[in-house]
Amino acid sequence: MSSPSYLRKNISLAWPLALNGLLMQSMLMIDTLLISPLGEIPLAALGIASAILAFMLGVQMALANGTQLILSRAVGSGNNNLLTKGFWAGLSINFAVALVFCIAMYFGAQSIVSSLSDDLLLQQQTKGYLELAIYLVPSTAIAQVLIALFNSRDKSKTPLKGYLIEMPINAVLSYFLIHGVGGFHGMGVEGAALGSLIAIVIRLLYLIVCLRIDRTLDLEFNSGLSTLVKSIRLHSVEIFPFAANITILQIGISVYQLLYSQLSINAYAAIILIMPWLRGIGQFVASWAHASAISISQAIGSKKLDNLADNINKSIDVAVIVSIICAGLFVVLHFFLPSIYPDLEAETYVALSVIAPLYIFLPIVRGYNTVHGHILRALGKTTSVFKINFIGQWVISIPLCALIILYFDVSIFWAFAIQPFEEVVKALPFRMLARKSIKEFDQAKMDKLMYDEDE
Numbered sequence: 281m282s283s284p285s286y287l288r289k290n291i292s293l294a295w296p297l298a299l300n301g302l303l304m305q306s307m308l309m310i311d312t313l314l315i316s317p318l319g320e321i322p323l324a325a326l327g328i329a330s331a332i333l334a335f336m337l338g339v340q341m342a343l344a345n346g347t348q349l350i351l352s353r354a355v356g357s358g359n360n361n362l363l364t365k366g367f368w369a370g371l372s373i374n375f376a377v378a379l380v381f382c383i384a385m386y387f388g389a390q391s392i393v394s395s396l397s398d399d400l401l402l403q404q405q406t407k408g409y410l411e412l413a414i415y416l417v418p419s420t421a422i423a424q425v426l427i428a429l430f431n432s433r434d435k436s437k438t439p440l441k442g443y444l445i446e447m448p449i450n451a452v453l454s455y456f457l458i459h460g461v462g463g464f465h466g467m468g469v470e471g472a473a474l475g476s477l478i479a480i481v482i483r484l485l486y487l488i489v490c491l492r493i494d495r496t497l498d499l500e501f502n503s504g505l506s507t508l509v510k511s512i513r514l515h516s517v518e519i520f521p522f523a524a525n526i527t528i529l530q531i532g533i534s535v536y537q538l539l540y541s542q543l544s545i546n547a548y549a550a551i552i553l554i555m556p557w558l559r560g561i562g563q564f565v566a567s568w569a570h571a572s573a574i575s576i577s578q579a580i581g582s583k584k585l586d587n588l589a590d591n592i593n594k595s596i597d598v599a600v601i602v603s604i605i606c607a608g609l610f611v612v613l614h615f616f617l618p619s620i621y622p623d624l625e626a627e628t629y630v631a632l633s634v635i636a637p638l639y640i641f642l643p644i645v646r647g648y649n650t651v652h653g654h655i656l657r658a659l660g661k662t663t664s665v666f667k668i669n670f671i672g673q674w675v676i677s678i679p680l681c682a683l684i685i686l687y688f689d690v691s692i693f694w695a696f697a698i699q700p701f702e703e704v705v706k707a708l709p710f711r712m713l714a715r716k717s718i719k720e721f722d723q724a725k726m727d728k729l730m731y732d733e734d735e
Contacts (some may be wrong), residue, residue: 285622286468286575286587286591286594287594289434289575289599290568290571290572290575290598290627291571291593292432292434292669293431293436293571293574294567294568294570294571295567295573296437296439296566297431297436297563297567297570298459298563298564298567299440299564300322300427300436300439300440300443300562300567301560301563301564301566301567302557302563303440303446303447306361306522307557310447310450310451310472310476311326311330311454311455311472312326312552312553312556313620313621314454314459315456315457315458315469315472316402316553316621316623316624317683318437318458318468318469319467319542319622319726320467320545320546320549320624320625321399321401321402321405321627322405322468323553324397324402324541324545324548324549325402325405325406325469326409326472326539326552327395327471327541327549327552327555328396328397328402328406328505328538328541329406329409329410329413329469329473329550330397331414331534331537331538332385332392332534333414333416333528334383334533335409335531335534336378336381336417337416337417337420338526338527338529338530338531338534339377339381339523339525339527340377340378340417340420340421340542341372341424341521341530342522342524342525342526342527342530343370343373343374343377343424343519343520343522344374344424344425344427344428345372345427345428345522345523345526345570346370346375346518346520346522346523347366347367347369347373347428347515348428348431348432348530348570348573348574349361349522349573349574349577349657349658350366350370350434350515350518351366351370351428351429351432351433352431352432352574352577352578352581353365353577353580353581353730354366354432354577354581355432355433355581356577356578356579356580356582357481357581357582357730358582359585360498361503362499363499364498364499364501365442365501365503365508365511365515366511366515366538367425367499368499368501368508368511369508369511369512369514369515369516370423370425370428370515370519371422371523372427372508372512372513373420373515373516373519374422374424375421375422376504377421378417378420378421379417379418380415381414381417382406382417382418383633385410385414385415386414386679388429389410389411390407391413393406393407393410394517396541397541397720405468405469406469406472408468408469408470408473409469409470409473410473410559411470411473412470412473412474412477413473413476413477415477415732416476416477416480418478419477419480419484419622419636420484421536422484422488423442423480423483423484423487425433425519426484426487426488426491427439427442427668430487430695431490431570431574432574432577432578433497434574434650435551438490439487441486441592441644442483442486442487442490443483445482445483446479446480446482446483447479449478449479449482450476450479450480451477452617453474453475453478453553454471454472454476455475456474457470457471457472457474458471458472458475458477458604459471459689460504465481470553470673481609482695485610486530487547493716498601502635505557505718518549519664519672521662521663521666522657522662524666525653525665525666525669527658528666528669528670528673528674529669529673530728531666532674532678532702533555533676535678536678536681536698537552539678539681539682539685539686539695540685540695540696542685542686543685543692543695544692546625546628546630546631547627547692547695549557549624549628549631550562550570550628550632550635550692551631551692551696552633553617553621553624553628554632554635554639557610557613557639558643560611561606561609561610561643561649561685562606562643562646562650564602564605564606565599565603565606565646565647565651566650567652568595568602568651569595569599569650569651569654569655570654572595572599572651572654572655572658573654573657573658574668575591576588576591576592576655576658577658580658580726580729581730582728583726585721585726588718588721589718589719590657592718593632593713595651595655596651596652596655596714598650599647599650599651600644600647600648600735601642601648602646602647603643603646604644606643607640607641607643607644610636610640611640611645614633614636614640617629617632631692634693635691635692635693635696636690636698638693638696638697638699639696641700642700642703644701645700645703645704645707647702648705648707648710649706649707649710650701652664652710652711652714653669653710654711655714656710656714656717659717659718659721660724660725660729661713661726664713664717665710665713668706668709668710668713669706672702672703672705672706672709673706676702676704676705677698677699677701677705678698680698680701681695681698684698688703
């Protein structure tokens with residue numbers, strides 16, 4: 281595929297993915313906007329609960345992203361049997377992990393929340409949110425695999441429509457459930473969780489209906505239980521390292537957020553307010569990276585590797601441009617934050633201004649690393665990407681963040697500066713690995729990635 285055709289294909293796939301990502305992040309952004317008038321304690325409760333929930337949903341998304349590359353290769357090969365096995369194996373794994381999370385939270389939520397805060401009111405509101413939000417996990421497990429299937433078949437508009445259905449339902453339900461209406465006095469933080477749960481279940485039902493009415497797709501599994509078990513084992517070997525790769529990044533973000541909870545309540549509230557925007561606007565780069573990985577995986581499945589190096593370099597160039605545009609959006613956002621959140625304390629607005637240069641710079645270097653990571657995973661370099669992420673985040677940056685917050689009691693600027701510092705640490709190793717991997721990718725490495733083709 282020539283570079284212009286590759287870019288057009290990626291754009292047609294990426295823009296629905298970008299909107300999908302924005303609307304997916306809308307759950308937390310809507311909750312934050314609706315909870316902020318209730319004060320700093322409910323906002324902090326939402327932040328702690330969201331950090332815990334984001335970890336579980338992050339694992340699910342990571343598993344689904346691994347499945348998405350497998351399904352993309354199957355689509356590229358034109359092998360429907362391979363696609364069917366990949367889908368059911370991915371769904372089985374993701375749902376099993378969701379059940380493990382549900383059991384863990386049922387028995388351990390109180391202990392986790394108590395260890396994070398001594399404030400009894402904060403503990404109560406955090407636990408109340410989690411008790412309802414945990415039911416999101418099984419629903420999103422199924423939804424994420426369905427979304428991976430649609431994306432791998434270049435039908436990213438279908439999940440987009442699902443999010444367009446979910447978003448207004450989420451906003452309206454959450455508003456009335458949080459603040460009340462008529463004789464109903466509202467549920468506060470718990471209302472945000474319930475509104476999101478109902479909206480996500482409705483989106484899941486829509487995705488299932490779309491799958492059922494698609495006459496071009498046959499996912500009936502006729503190969504027997506032993507074949508499914510073997511497919512799950514092979515599937516697991518590839519996606520669990522992939523999931524570990526993505527999950528350590530997600531856990532790292534959650535750990536950062538929990539460390540920031542040790543700052544002053546106003547500093548922590550400022551970070552809680554900006555984090556959904558970082559995730560939301562960051563979806564533009566992440567979506568381009570996802571589209572690039574899907575296209576590369578489909579090319580590997582079809583065994584058409586013409587212009588591979590050129591297409592990868594074009595993907596990186598576009599990602600850098602999009603990252604710079606995202607930084608510009610944060611410049612604009614900085615001036616509108618007081619209007620978006622008008623009921624905060626003065627100290628919270630000061631904290632937002634202090635970290636503004638950092639959250640403006642962060643998307644540029646993070647976007648550069650994101651596209652490199654996705655492309656390298658599509659080329660089978662998951663373990664190498666894991667090593668770079670693990671060393672940059674868990675060996676260097678998170679210990680440094682814990683040290684300066686817990687022992688040196690630094691300001692919010694230096695605490696938040698660790699996140700862009702982490703991305704800078706990882707940028708050069710990613711670039712060097714990408715150059716080496718593109719140069720060495722050949723027929724033998726492609727055949728190794730098609731391990732289940734003849735089953």
